[in-house]
Structure formats: structure tokens, C-alpha cells
Amino acid sequence: MNKIKDIFKKSLTTKDNNTLEESSRRDFLKNSATLSVSAIAATSILGPVKASADEKQIVNEVEWGTKLGDKTTKYRYGIPSPYEHNNVRRNDPLLSSGDEYATVTMCPIHESEGIITPNGLFFTRNHGGTAHIDPNEFRLMIHGKVKKEIVLTLDELKKYPCETRTYFIECPANGSTDWRAPQYNNLQFLKGMMSCASWTGVMLKTVLEDLGLEDDAVWMLAEGSDNAGNPRTIPVEKALDDAMLVWGQNGEALRPEQGYPLRLLVPGWEGNLNTKWLKRLEFSDKPWHSKEETSKYTMLQKSGKAIRYFWINEVNSVITKPCPEKPWANIKIGDLVEIEGIAWSGQGTIKHVDITFDGGDNWVEASLKGLVLPKAWTRFSYMYRWEGKPLLLSSRATDDLNNTQPTIDQETSKQGVESVYHRNGNVTWEVTTKGEVNNVHIRKHKA
Ligand SMILES: Nc1nc2c(c(=O)[nH]1)N[C@H]1C(S)=C(S)[C@@H](COP(=O)(O)O)O[C@H]1N2
Numbered sequence: 001m002n003k004i005k006d007i008f009k010k011s012l013t014t015k016d017n018n019t020l021e022e023s024s025r026r027d028f029l030k031n032s033a034t035l036s037v038s039a040i041a042a043t044s045i046l047g048p049v050k051a052s053a054d055e056k057q058i059v060n061e062v063e064w065g066t067k068l069g070d071k072t073t074k075y076r077y078g079i080p081s082p083y084e085h086n087n088v089r090r091n092d093p094l095l096s097s098g099d100e101y102a103t104v105t106m107c108p109i110h111e112s113e114g115i116i117t118p119n120g121l122f123f124t125r126n127h128g129g130t131a132h133i134d135p136n137e138f139r140l141m142i143h144g145k146v147k148k149e150i151v152l153t154l155d156e157l158k159k160y161p162c163e164t165r166t167y168f169i170e171c172p173a174n175g176s177t178d179w180r181a182p183q184y185n186n187l188q189f190l191k192g193m194m195s196c197a198s199w200t201g202v203m204l205k206t207v208l209e210d211l212g213l214e215d216d217a218v219w220m221l222a223e224g225s226d227n228a229g230n231p232r233t234i235p236v237e238k239a240l241d242d243a244m245l246v247w248g249q250n251g252e253a254l255r256p257e258q259g260y261p262l263r264l265l266v267p268g269w270e271g272n273l274n275t276k277w278l279k280r281l282e283f284s285d286k287p288w289h290s291k292e293e294t295s296k297y298t299m300l301q302k303s304g305k306a307i308r309y310f311w312i313n314e315v316n317s318v319i320t321k322p323c324p325e326k327p328w329a330n331i332k333i334g335d336l337v338e339i340e341g342i343a344w345s346g347q348g349t350i351k352h353v354d355i356t357f358d359g360g361d362n363w364v365e366a367s368l369k370g371l372v373l374p375k376a377w378t379r380f381s382y383m384y385r386w387e388g389k390p391l392l393l394s395s396r397a398t399d400d401l402n403n404t405q406p407t408i409d410q411e412t413s414k415q416g417v418e419s420v421y422h423r424n425g426n427v428t429w430e431v432t433t434k435g436e437v438n439n440v441h442i443r444k445h446k447a
């Protein structure tokens, strides 16, 4: 036993005598590749695994193996296993207007895997409930300073060549409950006002080049046909850059909650601009100053003044494993565990993510895993051996324009604590000696 422990210790000791907890997953794989065959079992991430010869699920017939299952044709549209009943959107009463129409349901990002949110779990923010539109009755009007004003059916719009692209949508109010002090000990409620999907539709640029914009068309108004309408002014520059009119979401039609049959997608910009149940696009030489960009969706500063037209969701990240809902309660001291999270930037592509274990004094670089796409969720990962010490665990993302997430101190010294929108200061998890995880704020200075 001691011999195994020795091999174990040796194999995990790097040049400068730091143990594996300080090294990345890639280093771990490199180290383990040099081990002798007998040591592999001892260094398995699983640790010592109990022999399974007496497991009744293996030895005996199981119920589901002795009879026919459901008819293969039972579900014309598949549904999740009933055992996954906890993986659901949840309503945040703090962010509702006292009813279940003008409110938000948060995405269970603590349960999410990879970078795509399944359609049934996509966060939903409505100002007047979910509209249900018959696609045959759908019309899109494009008017104002456009050479060829037009009213299009969905089929006509679908004649344009389509593109499929992966982008996140984030309400700028994501994390808003935490400006003054930690409000929720819960990742879903803290950062679940975002999701990421693969969208199919036409580049708005393609449509506008086809119809022809007037030279002085510099602003676009996008309005929905739901009772809220959600009118927002968007610079034509963005409309001609990467904005899309989308009808597809993860390989099927948009869900009603996401704006069926057509929504505007303004990649990386605040969720509110992504008009659902789209009815019209109007072009003008002046902005509209709609309710949604004057009374709401402005950035209150420390000075008491507010910034209008703050569109971009800045670089951000959060650790999803561990998190308050998925603590390290079952992890034993000495276990090697994966720290995982999501990073995103409305300005570009995630370049790197750093992790701190001590509240920001020291940082190590995590590895990015899977697809790394612009304005999309990006997964990061770090293999860590937890020795039972309490931690102040946090991530800090940097994008390819070298924007880096601020600390909470940096953010609130500029912004104050009365803001609602565009919070991207570091989220910190306190990991206790018992492996519990709490949402805390690291403040070295007073706001
Ligand atoms: N027509 C319309 N578009 C809308 C809204 C709305 O209420 N009506 N809500 C906006 C807000 S505030 C956000 S954050 C995003 C949310 O998109 P989702 O519900 O698909 O997650 O849609 C935006 N588009």
C-alpha cells in the first residue's frame, strides 16, 4: 500500500515540487503517460474503486432487461428521462413584475454540458408573456429609409441563403441581484439569465443589401408583435455586421418562448436587443429613444448619471463545477477533481481563462475545451487535487481583444452598487473544509 502511495506521490510531483493540484489537465495526462502499468490504477482519477463482482445490477437480471421497453414509436417528439426532472428552468421572483408574464425563467447552467443549451431549457425573458404566432399569419415589414420597402411572409424570407451559427444570448441583467451583496447561494439564479444555441437564419446584411439602404439610414428599430413589442434602436453598423434574422434553434424551429417564428439575433449584444416575434424593422437617421432604452436598459453610474445605449455584453466567466448546487460534499480529501466553467464575451473569442484558489492573489491558467467560437459559450477546465483546505475559488476570462474581467472592487469603484445591468466582475465561490460552496464577494476596498 505504501509503495503504491510512493509511486503515486512521485508521479504527481513536478520539477519545482508542486504537486499535481497546481498543474493543468494537459500536464496531468503527460505525467500519467510516463507511469508504469502497475501505477496506473493507483493514479486513476477515480481513486481506489470497489470491486464490482457483487453488484446486483450486473449479476442479476434487471427489470428493464427482462421485458419489452416502450414502443419505439411512443414519442413522436422525445422527452427527457423522468429522472432528469430537476434539470429545469426556474423563475426568479425578485426579477419579476409581480406576475408570471413579465418575468424571467433562469437556465439551469449548473446542469448544462458543453456549449449548447437544449431548447426546452433556454432561459426566457418576457415583458408580456409568450406569444403564439401562426406562421401563416406571420409578416415582417422592412420600411423607412430603405430603397425597397417590403412586407415579407416567412416562406419569402426563407428564400434567402441561410447560415447556422452558435451564439450566446445574455440578458444584461444577468447577475444583477449581486451588485450590493451576494443575494443567492445558487448559480442558476446568479448567472442563469443566459443560454447558448446554434441558430439558423439569414444574415440581415444579405436582406438589406438586396433591398438597398438609403445613405442616411444609420439607425434601425426592431419591434416584436407581442403586446410588449420590446422596441429597440440598433446601429445599422451592427445590422450590417453579424446580425441575423433567425427561425431555427438547435436544428428545429425556434421555440415559442424564443420568438417563434422569427427573432432578431444581435450576437454578443445585450439580450434585450434580440427582438422576439419580430414584426418590423424600420430605418432612420435618428435613434428612437424607446421605453426599453430610456427607462430601462441604461447603465446607472456612481455619479447618478446613466449611460444610454450600452449594447455589448463584456467578457465574463463563472465556475459551474463546483457551485452551490453541486458542492464538493461527496469529494474526499486528496481527490483529483475537475473544475469546470463557462466563459463568454460579446466582443470576441475567449483567449484564456485563469483560476484563483485564494481570492485573487495567485492565478493559474485553465485549459479551454471543445469548440472555441466567437460570441459563444466557451468551456474551461482545470484538474485540481483538493487537500481539504478552504478555498476562495474564482475565474477570470480574457478575450482576443485583451479585455479582461474586472474584480468586483474594480467594477464597483467605477460603477457604484446601484446598477442593474452589465455586471461582469469575478464570481467567487467559497469552498469550506466540508466541501460546501457559497457565493461570496471579495472586497479589498470599499465601493
Ligand atoms: N418582442 C419581445 N422581444 C424580446 C423580449 C420581449 O419581451 N418581447 N424580451 C427581451 C429580453 S429583455 C431578453 S433578455 C431576450 C431574452 O431572450 P430569450 O427569452 O429567448 O432568452 O429577449 C428580448 N426580446
Ligand SMILES: [Mo]
Binding pocket: 125, 171, 172, 173, 271, 272
Ligand atoms: Mo433582458
